[in-house]
Amino acid sequence: MPAYIIARFRIHDRESYDRYEAAFMRVFSKFQGKLLSVDEAPEVLEGDWDYTRSVLIEFPDKAAAKAWITSPEYRAIAKDRLNASEGQVIIVEGLPPHA
Template identity: 40%
Template sequence: MPAYLIFTREGPVKDPQKMEAYSAANRANAEEYASRFGIKPLSVYGHFETLEGEDADGVVLLEFPTIEDARGWYESPQYQAAMADRLKAADYRVILFEGI
């Protein structure tokens, strides 16, 4: 059963250099992430509209073959290292959910 991670940036980027370091690390590991965890980006900061609730500053939607693959990617040493820069760069909400 597929699983999804949705990242919503909750406000503007506070540290552009840290955000660039985060993005660069993810680009550098993209092939490994795809082969090891089956990650498939569905939307990365594309156009969106907030229909209810607080507005987001940006949205990313990632698909994985299973919830275990999504957790494996999120908890991997490579992503955890990159995540340290994301946490310094901006505030995010991250939600993991199972598809049908």
């Protein structure tokens, strides 16, 4: 069953975040993920939103998503993201295919 990483960030150090972003695809491409959306101007339909970036990533399953986010390669580049932004990252399971 597919799994999705949903993240939202408030970037306060663009230079450090740009370093993270420059290295992201090199690491990400090794983990069967699919980058579905990166948006710095999402349209708010309900509620409050004070984040400057939203990200949606699909993986074949939770195990693949966790392998990526806990990998030494990702943790090494994530230091720049963690220093450059505040945010939240969650993982959710997709729905089973309709029978």
